[in-house]
Amino acid sequence: MGKQKIIPKNCEAESCADCRLRCDKRETTRAVFTKEMKATHTILMPNMLPIHLELACRVLRIYGYNAVLMEYGLHGDSRKVIDAGLLNVHNDICYPAQLIIGQMLEALQSGDYDPHKIAFLYPQTGGGCRASNYIHLARKALKKAGYDYVPVISVNFAGLEKNPGFTVSARELRDIMYVLYYGDLLMCLVNQSKPYEIEKGSADALASRWVDTIIDDISHLRMSKRHIRQNYIQIIKDFEALPKTNEKKVRVGIVGEIFVKFSPLGNNELEKYLIAEGAEPVLAGLMDFIMYCVANMKYDYAYYGIKRGTALIGSMIYPYLTKKQKEISELITQYSSFRPMPLFPHTEQLVDGVISHAVKMGEGWLLTAEMLELADMGIENIVVTQPFGCLPNHIVGKGMMKPVKERCPDVNLVAIDYDAGATRINQENRLKLMLANARQLMAKHNGVE
Ligand code: SF4
Incomplete structure (x- = not known):
């Protein structure tokens, strides 16, 4: 007998969206x-x-x-x-x-x-x-x-839901996972090259050429571990070889709710604005968020006693994901002068004594961890992007600024709200003020008055 459908009798809800x-x-x-x-x-x-x-x-x-x-x-x-x-x-x-x-x-x-x-x-x-x-x-x-x-x-x-026309096989999932690692590597190198490029647009053009190469590799089944590693090395060498200036620029970390942190639509093109203002934006990769979700499988079981099976699956996936990130990060150090990606297990530990790993709504403890990670990397200017209506991230973002400041007193944290009524000009004025202070501090450190 097939599974019986459960629908409350006399349901009069106009829409399922209204119903709990x-x-x-x-x-x-x-x-x-x-x-x-x-x-x-x-x-x-x-x-x-x-x-x-x-x-x-x-x-x-x-x-x-x-x-x-x-x-x-x-x-x-x-x-x-x-x-x-x-x-x-x-x-x-x-x-x-x-x-x-x-x-x-x-x-x-x-x-x-x-x-x-x-x-x-x-x-x-x-x-x-x-x-x-x-x-x-x-x-x-x-x-x-x-x-x-x-x-x-x-x-x-x-x-949560199934659609018969949209199914992802293990091979497709593997390819998508690999392109997310490629994406993290390209984003990390573009952000470190673009503010210093001599020929405008050269970093984006190089990233686009690599996107074509990666897709060509996937469509021709060139997906061996050895081949992917060779690609990582070549990508790093290509970005290292891009002509760049030797200027010293203010580095600005960006943390926050995942959509407004990354999306140019959500944050009014924050990265573009910072680069135009002569700063270098620094962001953790998307894989950090995925590893955060996987790490939370063990915390769900440890703190709430739920989903033991999922926790076991998470404990098997986690080492694989962190190993891949470590490989890329080590290759960056070995083949270039770029700053390597921070390693997620280190980021995860940084919140000990500041916020519990049991806090996992929205970006949860990850948001606080990313602020601490940036401070640990010596990036003292951090923009905390906060969308309207996001209670969880106001708690772990704005709400955790004081404890982060107590642990890292030199850090300059600025929370920027993004909502339908906020004007771009207000957001940019706050960023301008932060950059002015940061430049003054940088000049002081370098002995220039
Ligand atoms: S509450 Fe915050 S984290 Fe959740 S969906 Fe809304 S904006 Fe995103």
Whole structure:
């Protein structure tokens, strides 16, 4: 006998997004991405990390999905996306959700696609944070705007939802994992080259050439460990060889909620702004967030006594992920003068005595750990990006600034709020002030008055 569907009797909810129950009605009312749609539909993805997601998107295309990154709002026209989000989502919902849903509606109304031939990809963490529930709000917003037939595909590791037309095999998962490591390496080297490049655009152009090479390798099955290691070395050597100035610039660390930390749409092109102002942005890679999620499997069991099986799986994956990161970091040190990536197990330990590993809503202890890691690396100017509506990250970000300052008194922490009503000019004025102070301090350290 098949599994019986659980739907409360006399359910009168207008939308599943309004309901707190996780009944099977959600499964029966949502538009599912079917096997046939794989051949007919374009899958649109929010562009949170330009290099990583460009790679991931192109890997999906190798496997037969017509995946495209959404660029709406990224070229100075973010107001339209913000307004579309505000119009269709409750205005106390956190800013990243407003932006992603705004981008979806912009795509549907732009005329660029046939609304009957598109689907959206929506990443879900599966944790306790509101991010796990936004997919229902996205569907509600689409329904309100008359697009309830458009499938929204959940990408999650928690088995939250299934779509028969979107399945990822072990090989595809391995390729995506590798491109995320490549993405971290490229992002790390681009950020250390771009502020010093002699020929404008040379770092981005080199990264783009490597994106093409990596995709060519994957499509021709050149994925042996030896080949990937050779690629890592060549990427590092190529960036080392880029002509650069010898200037000394202020380095500014960026931490915060994952979407506003990385997404140029979410943070009003923060990295670009810092580089234009003569600073060097420093960010941890995306794999740190993935390792944080894996590390939390053991903390869930240790602190809350839940999911023993998941904790065991996590303890098997964790050493593999950290080993890969260590390999890249050691190659950077061996073949270049670039600053290597910090190693996650070290970052994880830094919070001991400052915040508990049991704090894991949103970016949880990782956000505090990243501030401490940057201070440990000698990066004394740190921007803490905070989206509107994000309670968990206000606690572990702004709320932890005092204990971080107590441990690292020289650090200069600036919290910047990102929301639909915040003006770019206000954000940039605060950054300008921080940079002015940082430059004065740097001049003092160098003995220049
Ligand atoms: S981390 Fe914050 S901004 Fe992101 S979904 Fe959760 S509550 Fe919202």
